[in-house]
Amino acid sequence: MGQKRGRDSKAQAAESKKRKKAAKSGPASNDSDWDGVVGLEDLNWKEVALPDRMEDAGGFFGLEEIDGVDVIRSHGHGEVRFKAKSGKPKNSIVKPPSEDDDGAEWGGISEGETDNTGKTEKTPTSADTQVKEDKKQENKKKQKEAMKKEKKAKETKTKEAEPAQDPNLKSSLSFATLLEQAEDDDGVDVSDWDNLDLSSELLTGLSKMKFATPTAVQKACIPAILDGHDVVGKASTGSGKTLAFGIPILEHYLEKRGKKIDQAGKSKTAPMALILSPTRELAVQLGKHIGDLVANSPDTDARIALLTGGLSIQKQQRQLANADIVVGTPGRVWEILSTGSGLIRKMQSIRFLVVDEADRLLSEGHFKEVEEIIGALDRKEQGDFPDMDEEAQEDEPEPNVRQTLVFSATFHRDLQTKLAGKGRWSGGDMMDNKESMEYLLKKLNFREEKPRFIDVNPVQQMAEGLKEGIVECPAMEKDLYLYALLLYHPKHRTLVFTNSISAVRRLAQLLQTLQLPALALHSSMAQKARLRSVERFSSPTSDPSSILVATDVAARGLDIKGIDCVIHYHAPRAADAYVHRSGRTARAGAAGKSILICAPEEVVSVARLAAKVHAKRSKGDGPQKKLPLESIEIDRRVVSRIRTRINLAKKITDSNLAKEKVSSEDNWLRAAADDLGVEYDSEEFDESEGKGRGRGGGRQKRDKQNSSITKGELASLRAELKNQLSQRVNIGVSERYLTAGRIDIEALLRGEGNNAFLGNLDPLNF
Numbered sequence: 131m132g133q134k135r136g137r138d139s140k141a142q143a144a145e146s147k148k149r150k151k152a153a154k155s156g157p158a159s160n161d162s163d164w165d166g167v168v169g170l171e172d173l174n175w176k177e178v179a180l181p182d183r184m185e186d187a188g189g190f191f192g193l194e195e196i197d198g199v200d201v202i203r204s205h206g207h208g209e210v211r212f213k214a215k216s217g218k219p220k221n222s223i224v225k226p227p228s229e230d231d232d233g234a235e236w237g238g239i240s241e242g243e244t245d246n247t248g249k250t251e252k253t254p255t256s257a258d259t260q261v262k263e264d265k266k267q268e269n270k271k272k273q274k275e276a277m278k279k280e281k282k283a284k285e286t287k288t289k290e291a292e293p294a295q296d297p298n299l300k301s302s303l304s305f306a307t308l309l310e311q312a313e314d315d316d317g318v319d320v321s322d323w324d325n326l327d328l329s330s331e332l333l334t335g336l337s338k339m340k341f342a343t344p345t346a347v348q349k350a351c352i353p354a355i356l357d358g359h360d361v362v363g364k365a366s367t368g369s370g371k372t373l374a375f376g377i378p379i380l381e382h383y384l385e386k387r388g389k390k391i392d393q394a395g396k397s398k399t400a401p402m403a404l405i406l407s408p409t410r411e412l413a414v415q416l417g418k419h420i421g422d423l424v425a426n427s428p429d430t431d432a433r434i435a436l437l438t439g440g441l442s443i444q445k446q447q448r449q450l451a452n453a454d455i456v457v458g459t460p461g462r463v464w465e466i467l468s469t470g471s472g473l474i475r476k477m478q479s480i481r482f483l484v485v486d487e488a489d490r491l492l493s494e495g496h497f498k499e500v501e502e503i504i505g506a507l508d509r510k511e512q513g514d515f516p517d518m519d520e521e522a523q524e525d526e527p528e529p530n531v532r533q534t535l536v537f538s539a540t541f542h543r544d545l546q547t548k549l550a551g552k553g554r555w556s557g558g559d560m561m562d563n564k565e566s567m568e569y570l571l572k573k574l575n576f577r578e579e580k581p582r583f584i585d586v587n588p589v590q591q592m593a594e595g596l597k598e599g600i601v602e603c604p605a606m607e608k609d610l611y612l613y614a615l616l617l618y619h620p621k622h623r624t625l626v627f628t629n630s631i632s633a634v635r636r637l638a639q640l641l642q643t644l645q646l647p648a649l650a651l652h653s654s655m656a657q658k659a660r661l662r663s664v665e666r667f668s669s670p671t672s673d674p675s676s677i678l679v680a681t682d683v684a685a686r687g688l689d690i691k692g693i694d695c696v697i698h699y700h701a702p703r704a705a706d707a708y709v710h711r712s713g714r715t716a717r718a719g720a721a722g723k724s725i726l727i728c729a730p731e732e733v734v735s736v737a738r739l740a741a742k743v744h745a746k747r748s749k750g751d752g753p754q755k756k757l758p759l760e761s762i763e764i765d766r767r768v769v770s771r772i773r774t775r776i777n778l779a780k781k782i783t784d785s786n787l788a789k790e791k792v793s794s795e796d797n798w799l800r801a802a803a804d805d806l807g808v809e810y811d812s813e814e815f816d817e818s819e820g821k822g823r824g825r826g827g828g829r830q831k832r833d834k835q836n837s838s839i840t841k842g843e844l845a846s847l848r849a850e851l852k853n854q855l856s857q858r859v860n861i862g863v864s865e866r867y868l869t870a871g872r873i874d875i876e877a878l879l880r881g882e883g884n885n886a887f888l889g890n891l892d893p894l895n896f
């Protein structure tokens with residue numbers, strides 16, 4: 131996309147110092163009224179501490195406050211600014227200079243750099259090729275230098291940190307290992323990225339992240355995006371789509387950052403990219419993934435604002451004021467844009483609009499807010515833009531510079547057929563049939579008439595390393611089979627999908643009762659608890675047997691390292707859900723398993739679903755592969771031996787859940803009776819309820835029965851279960867087997883094999 135920056139780090143540092151000085155000397159105004167006056171972002175906000183019981187009160191946590199300020203309104207355009215109260219020095223209310231502030235300083239560019247917006251395209255000449263080659267060499271040199279510098283700094287740090295050595299210690303053991311480790315941290319060879327013509331900064335970042343080779347989708351999409359094209363990218367789950375759009379956005383940031391500083395050293399332009407995601411967790415992850423590359427790339431300080439529901443709006447509004455890249459869910463993004471002042475105008479100048487998990491975002495239910503956002507971005511408005519100074523307004527890009535990038539592993543049937551254009555593609559990846567783009571064109575207002583359609587895996591949607599299996603069982607015994615599967619897979623990080631929130635609640639508790647490390651994730655949980663579940667499940671230090679029981683809120687995009695197994699407790703309702711759920715494992719070239727637990731009445735729909743997902747594969751030219759869903763047989767002895775455990779655990783869980791439910795219903799009725807000023811008698815109420823037996827009467831009765839289990843009964847159930855769990859599941863083991871040496875007791879004591887079982891057990895072979 132344009133020329134690369136010729137940056138001189140010394141000049142940059144001097145420039146940065148100058149700007150810091152200018153920034154410290156206050157706003158660039160001579161008006162004495164404005165002396166000591168600061169903006170919203172300069173204030174030293176403090177987080178409001180909330181009592182624990184309020185920690186999850188949706189939207190409240192993250193509130194911030196500031197003391198000792200007077201509010202100043204400018205007469206011109208109603209702008210609100212702040213000043214320290216009389217008698218207080220200015221520095222009592224402004225942010226203290228911190229490393230972060232340093233990070234907010236812009237790197238600047240050397241003189242003579244051209245502002246190439248990629249508007250003009252020219253045919254490459256041999257001179258161009260030479261220039262490109264030179265640039266590549268230069269980039270490589272810079273990257274090596276940057277890495278050397280960092281290594282040296284690390285070594286000096288290590289030396290400085292070296293404690294006075296104990297003369298009794300052998301020097302050979304001292305710091306050699308540490309230095310070796312530091313060397314390991316220095317990164318990998320990234321020459322495979324050479325053809326993508328990336329900056330030395332990002333190459334260093336990729337090297338440090340140990341991404342030696344671009345993935346197929348990155349190889350195909352990055353050049354097209356850097357060349358200024360709109361791109362519709364389709365590639366299987368876990369194939370690196372985030373950086374396929376993240377890298378070009380950061381390249382653009384690096385190219386433009388020098389233009390974003392005013393005389394006072396403040397950022398004056400608007401964000402350059404808006405990335406929309408269907409779920410909050412995915413938005414957090416996208417921000418983190420791109421943020422990791424920023425953090426690993428020298429001289430790259432792109433600021434990322436995260437706009438998702440459930441967190442403080444005020445804080446997000448302030449983050450947005452300084453952001454280069456905005457990542458968010460459509461609901462919250464629209465809420466902030468539509469209620470803010472001048473924000474829509476500001477966002478209209480974004481250079482990239484990314485619609486991740488596009489088929490989901492463009493489907494009914496989500497599209498309304500996406501449509502509002504796109505409509506607002508494209509709306510022509512007259513009038514002043516209060517958040518920007520005049521110079522910045524002059525800098526506003528011309529209309530239609532926005533590149534639209536649409537990504538997913540699947541596209542809805544309608545969309546897919548349209549995008550597939552019935553196989554009529556010219557040049558392999560260019561959409562030929564204008565009609566086929568109708569749907570997206572209408573909604574997304576692409577910059578180009580023909581966006582590049584890049585389908586990296588036209589035949590196989592599922593990840594290469596994925597193994598798919600199916601377990602058939604009676605509908606009422608799914609708990610039993612799920613537990614058996616988990617016992618067969620000890621030390622496997624497993625994600626269990628269900629179709630309802632109540633099933634998530636029940637299963638997570640059931641598994642916990644069975645002493646398995648299970649966590650829950652669903653959309654009715656408070657945002658903080660949702661993030662906590664994902665964090666706990668994904669933490670490298672968490673139990674390697676961790677289980678996350680979730681609704682489809684976890685189906686899309688979540689990139690959690692080391693998920694070995696995905697279990698569909700309920701069959702997914704649509705083929706795309708199956709692809710995305712299963713895609714949480716076998717990511718980035720790793721292996722993984724996806725297992726459907728299927729009741730007889732679900733078999734037809736599951737078979738249809740599998741046929742859809744694998745349709746192209748079975749039609750392919752290559753040798754016919756056997757049916758992708760392998761049938762898994764579970765040893766009947768295992769099922770019958772664990773039945774007692776499951777029955778006990780179910781009784782305990784049902785009783786706990788019913789107690790919670792009855793007590794919350796009881797509280798509600800008591801409060802309603804209080805409001806009405808009448809006496810509440812639960813028994814009397816139950817009797818009158820019982821008269822009109824309508825729907826749900828049976829369930830209510832069951833809940834009542836379950837909740838009426840006494841504490842003593844519950845304690846004895848728990849004791850019985852504990853006893854059961856303390857023993858291994860005996861599979862065909864008797865005294866005779868033990869003495870005949872059928873069991874390697876020594877091996878069991880060493881913790882080898884599957885500790886859950888005692889006796890000869892055929893492996894699952896899956």
Ligand SMILES: Nc1ncnc2c1ncn2[C@@H]1O[C@H](COP(=O)(O)OP(=O)(O)OP(=O)(O)O)[C@@H](O)[C@H]1O
Binds near residue numbers: 344371372373714
């Ligand atoms: N070039 C690369 N080399 C090695 N690993 C990579 C590379 N690019 C990305 N990854 C890793 O691959 C994993 C999957 O990437 P990402 O989340 O972008 O996949 P995705 O295609 O968006 O998946 P999904 O469709 O499920 O959202 C991440 O852990 C990421 O760190």
